[in-house]
Amino acid sequence: MVTIIKNVACFSPKYLGVKDICVMENKIASITDPGKLDLKGSGIRTLEAEGLLAFPGMIDGHVHIIGGGGEEGFESQIGEIDGTEILKAGITTVVGLLGADGLTKSLYSLLAKAKALESEGISTFIYSGSYALPPVTFTGDIAKDMVLIDKVVGAGEIAISDHRSSHPDIQELLALSSKVHMGSLIGGKAGLLHLHLGDGKTGLSLLHQLLEHSDLPMELFLPTHINRNPVLFEQGIAYVRQGGNIDLTSGEEQGLSIPEAIQKLIQEEINLQQVTVSSDANGSIPDGGVGKIRTLFDDVIRCITETRLSPELVFPLVTAYPARRLKQYPQKGILAAGSDADILLLNANYEIETLFAMGELKIHNKSFLGKEGNNWNMQQDV
Numbered sequence: 001m002v003t004i005i006k007n008v009a010c011f012s013p014k015y016l017g018v019k020d021i022c023v024m025e026n027k028i029a030s031i032t033d034p035g036k037l038d039l040k041g042s043g044i045r046t047l048e049a050e051g052l053l054a055f056p057g058m059i060d061g062h063v064h065i066i067g068g069g070g071e072e073g074f075e076s077q078i079g080e081i082d083g084t085e086i087l088k089a090g091i092t093t094v095v096g097l098l099g100a101d102g103l104t105k106s107l108y109s110l111l112a113k114a115k116a117l118e119s120e121g122i123s124t125f126i127y128s129g130s131y132a133l134p135p136v137t138f139t140g141d142i143a144k145d146m147v148l149i150d151k152v153v154g155a156g157e158i159a160i161s162d163h164r165s166s167h168p169d170i171q172e173l174l175a176l177s178s179k180v181h182m183g184s185l186i187g188g189k190a191g192l193l194h195l196h197l198g199d200g201k202t203g204l205s206l207l208h209q210l211l212e213h214s215d216l217p218m219e220l221f222l223p224t225h226i227n228r229n230p231v232l233f234e235q236g237i238a239y240v241r242q243g244g245n246i247d248l249t250s251g252e253e254q255g256l257s258i259p260e261a262i263q264k265l266i267q268e269e270i271n272l273q274q275v276t277v278s279s280d281a282n283g284s285i286p287d288g289g290v291g292k293i294r295t296l297f298d299d300v301i302r303c304i305t306e307t308r309l310s311p312e313l314v315f316p317l318v319t320a321y322p323a324r325r326l327k328q329y330p331q332k333g334i335l336a337a338g339s340d341a342d343i344l345l346l347n348a349n350y351e352i353e354t355l356f357a358m359g360e361l362k363i364h365n366k367s368f369l370g371k372e373g374n375n376w377n378m379q380q381d382v
């Protein structure tokens with residue numbers, strides 16, 4: 001199947017101008033000036049996209065795809081995420097993980113769900129481990145998990161500075177970090193130690209000690225929820241200045257919202273390439289709520305429409321930069337020839353019109369098509 005998306009304003013996420021995008025099977029074959037492609041024949045469909053804006057499909061690096069454990073007993077457990085919900089939020093890649101509940105929620109279910117989502121066209125990765133140390137694993141060893149299981153990109157979310165953490169000491173964290181580092185080297189993986197930060201007193205101090213007492217690369221660590229309170233956010237800014245990467249959580253209501261946080265980072269002249277945003281979807285929120293995946297898209301759009309930041313500045317936080325963290329760039333996170341055909345088309349009001357996930361048409365004219373998308377003939381439609 002070949003699809004030509006015509007006359008679309010392309011944000012790679014860098015603005016490329018108005019272009020034609022040619023999609024062949026699950027890849028972007030070319031991005032050319034309008035009218036340059038002269039392909040005709042059966043199996044070629046055309047989408048006239050004048051007035052629309054194209055972005056890479058969004059990457060959500062922190063999703064409780066099988067649901068987090070609730071914090072008020074079994075009846076408060078959170079359910080699995082629906083693939084439809086992910087795609088309707090403009091997201092084409094997710095990283096699944098366990099959270100506080102590594103007891104009744106298992107890595108086996110996590111891997112099975114990641115594979116099920118992939119059959120719906122969503123690209124998936126997972127972390128081994130949960131909040132607690134010693135970590136839950138598939139094979140008894142995080143490094144072995146990373147080397148032997150394709151989808152495992154590291155360990156997470158390991159909790160520090162939180163009353164729900166296992167209160168790991170520096171030696172325990174060092175041992176785990178070394179495993180993740182070796183797993184990444186041997187398995188050719190991203191190799192991330194994804195650290196959940198709570199509202200605890202110690203903040204990022206344990207991470208600083210760990211870096212002082214080891215020769216591990218700083219890029220191994222990806223602390224998240226950094227915008228959950230102003231003190232932690234200030235520590236996060238200092239950590240980025242020292243060369244570290246941080247992850248922020250969308251839908252934040254107690255601490256700094258994403259538009260507030262990004263504006264502050266820009267004022268502080270922080271290099272946004274070291275910053276990503278994820279949703280914490282289907283995880284439990286301390287006040288009894290549940291994280292929603294849609295907040296990722298909504299917060300990104302609020303940065304553009306309310307805070308008046310440029311799409312070129314904001315979209316990399318959920319496309320190019322998480323793709324780099326996952327070592328999936330330029331396969332993911334960019335619109336370019338040879339990249340995966342994960343393409344999000346928005347209208348001038350920044351509403352989702354169309355979505356391709358791995359070349360499959362999932363949303364068109366604001367309607368969710370699901371598996372029917374493969375049979376959709378766009379020419380009938382324009």
Ligand code: ZN
Nearest residue numbers: 157196197225
């Ligand atoms: Zn968390």
